[in-house]
Amino acid sequence: MRIQQQHFRTIWQQDGRVNLIDQTCLPFELVIKELSDVDQMCHAIRSMQVRGAPLIGAAAAFGLALGLQTAADDDHLQWVAQQLIATRPTAVNLAWAVQRMQAALRAFPVHQRAAHAWQLAQTLADEDVAQNLALGQHGKALIAAQASVRAGSVVNILTHCNAGWLATVDGGTALAPVYAAHDAGLAVHVWVDETRPRNQGASLTAWELAQHGVPHTVISDNAGGHLMQHGQVDMVLVGADRVSRHGDVCNKIGTYLKALAAFDQQIPFYAAVPTPTIDWQLQRPADVPIEMRDADEVAYMQGLTEAGQLQRVRVIPLQSAALNPAFDVTPARLVTALITERGIYTPAQLTALEA
Ligand code: MRU
Numbered sequence: 001m002r003i004q005q006q007h008f009r010t011i012w013q014q015d016g017r018v019n020l021i022d023q024t025c026l027p028f029e030l031v032i033k034e035l036s037d038v039d040q041m042c043h044a045i046r047s048m049q050v051r052g053a054p055l056i057g058a059a060a061a062f063g064l065a066l067g068l069q070t071a072a073d074d075d076h077l078q079w080v081a082q083q084l085i086a087t088r089p090t091a092v093n094l095a096w097a098v099q100r101m102q103a104a105l106r107a108f109p110v111h112q113r114a115a116h117a118w119q120l121a122q123t124l125a126d127e128d129v130a131q132n133l134a135l136g137q138h139g140k141a142l143i144a145a146q147a148s149v150r151a152g153s154v155v156n157i158l159t160h161c162n163a164g165w166l167a168t169v170d171g172g173t174a175l176a177p178v179y180a181a182h183d184a185g186l187a188v189h190v191w192v193d194e195t196r197p198r199n200q201g202a203s204l205t206a207w208e209l210a211q212h213g214v215p216h217t218v219i220s221d222n223a224g225g226h227l228m229q230h231g232q233v234d235m236v237l238v239g240a241d242r243v244s245r246h247g248d249v250c251n252k253i254g255t256y257l258k259a260l261a262a263f264d265q266q267i268p269f270y271a272a273v274p275t276p277t278i279d280w281q282l283q284r285p286a287d288v289p290i291e292m293r294d295a296d297e298v299a300y301m302q303g304l305t306e307a308g309q310l311q312r313v314r315v316i317p318l319q320s321a322a323l324n325p326a327f328d329v330t331p332a333r334l335v336t337a338l339i340t341e342r343g344i345y346t347p348a349q350l351t352a353l354e355a
Contacts (some may be wrong), residue, residue, distance in 0.1 A: 001032060001165035001172075002211050007237040009170045010055055011062060011125065013118060015213050016069060018062045022049045023166060027207035028304055038067035038080050045087040045094075048198070052167020052240040053277055054128045057093030060084040061121035064101050065089050065114070068315065072113035077102060089289040090250060091241035097124055125169045131274040132171030134341035139177025139272055140184060142344070154215075154252070155181070156234045158191040158224055161252035162204035163239025163272065173272040175205070182214045190216040191233060193224060195252060195298040197324060203342040221254055225261035236262045236269045243273050244282040245354070247332035247347020250290075253325055259334040268336040275340055280354055285329040298322035314338045 001008055011020045018035045021267040025031040025045065033049060035041050041063030044050050050059045067080030081098045088094060101120050105113045143238050146155045161167075163174035172179065181188050190209055195201035209216040219227070227233050234259055242250040251253070262269040282288065299322045302312045316322060332347035342353060 001170055001208065002174040004009075004211070005113075009125075010166060011050065011058055013062060013065070013122065016118075018059075018066060020044060020050050021060065021166070021345070023051055023204060024049050027203045028310060033326045035066065037069075038063050038083060038353055041066055042083050042087050045084070051200070052162060053091035053093045053239065054132070054168040054173065054274060055166070056088060056091055057097035057276060058086070058121070058125045058128055058169045060094045061097045061101050061124045064098060065117035065121045066069075068105075068114040068117045072105075072110050072117075075104070077105060088291055090291045091277075092282075093241075093276050096276050100124070121153075128169040128274065128276075129171050131276075131341040132165075132168050132176045134175030135173065135272055135274060135339055136171060136180040138341075138344055139270070139339040140180035140186075142235070142268075142270065142339070143177055143181040143186060143188060144184075144188045147181075150186070150234065154187040154189050154271060156189050156191060156232055158193070158227070158233045158236045158257050158258065159205060160193040160201065160236075160238050160258055161195045162200040162208075164205055164208045166204050166208055167239060172208075173277075174237045175208070175272060176272060177237065178209075178214060179212060180193055182212070188214065190214060191224065191227060192216050192218045193221050193254065193258070194218055195254065196221055197301075199301075200252065224258050227260050228267055233262070233265075233267055236267060238269075238271050240271045240273045240277050242282065242288055243271065243278045243338065243350075244285060244288075244332070245278070245280050245351055246283070247335055247338060247350045248282075248285040248288075249273075249330045249332075249335055250285070250288045250310060250327050251330065253328050256328040256334075259330040263334045268331075269334060270339055271330075272337060272339040275342065275353060278340075278350070278353065286328070286330060288329055290328070291326040293324045295324050297323035298324050
């Protein structure tokens with residue numbers, strides 16, 4: 001990914017430590033945090049310094065490597081794994097990454113585990129980048145098809161939350177096809193849902209699209225349906241935190257409403273998902289563990305004052321309660337197709353990918 005023309009990943013290891021871009025400081029400040037133990041990584045995931053399904057998978061893998069620096073026997077390995085898995089429940093990538101690391105590391109003698117943990121975490125991070133780039137090429141074909149239907153005029157894509165490179169190690173999921181299309185010279189424009197309560201669209205998606213030079217416009221969360229009714233959206237492209245084996249898509253809260261409006265307007269709704277985001281054990285949407293986050297994320301907003309000060313302000317009455325479910329599930333019947341690194345699949349075709 002590009003930040004002021006320099007190439008970055010969201011997370012990387014260096015001399016037994018982990019560096020990451022602190023997303024709670026964006027879009028106003030680029031802060032790199034250096035972590036040296038598993039507690040710091042658990043805090044980074046919980047507080048959303050790192051966020052996005054593929055990225056928290058990679059972060060947990062690096063967290064496990066940090067955790068094994070002090071001890072690597074079976075009991076300690078299990079304890080570190082549990083700490084990491086408990087940080088956030090919804091994105092399946094996190095538990096998947098930890099369990100994959102655990103299974104592989106148990107095969108090594110205890111004294112070799114710490115070194116192997118770093119290598120395995122790196123492999124996992126590199127795989128994420130490769131998957132996202134492949135997925136981007138498949139998704140680009142869908143945008144190119146829209147461009148040819150529209151005789152080369154701008155393709156308008158609506159996205160929700162941040163499923164760009166900030167949500168991954170690099171490359172992005174929903175935005176990977178957008179970057180691929182833009183880089184290939186196709187005219188694209190992105191409608192960016194602000195994505196209350198934490199504003200991942202307004203603060204992160206808008207920032208990274210701007211860094212890459214992709215035309216985009218931030219809209220309030222409630223504007224998408226209206227734009228769809230007026231022919232201003234050609235496709236909806238989102239990421240996912242967990243996809244059921246039948247193609248139900250769990251993603252940031254509010255995604256379901258966009259899918260309903262798109263279905264009503266016969267606008268294609270795509271979810272871009274690297275295969276580690278598919279939970280093959282998950283049969284029913286109701287079984288997705290939906291994270292309930294702190295109500296203060298609804299009650300308060302943060303922003304830059306005209307004087308350039310970061311400020312957090314309350315936006316609801318002191319007497320009012322707030323509720324903050326962080327994800328919802330879009331049923332498979334509203335999903336046109338899933339874009340994976342192995343190709344494009346309708347929900348009904350998805351099980352063909354099961355290993
Ligand atoms: O709570 P967040 O910001 O971690 O939620 C992230 C999302 O819902 C993304 O859309 C999802 O992880 C897509 S993956 C790139």
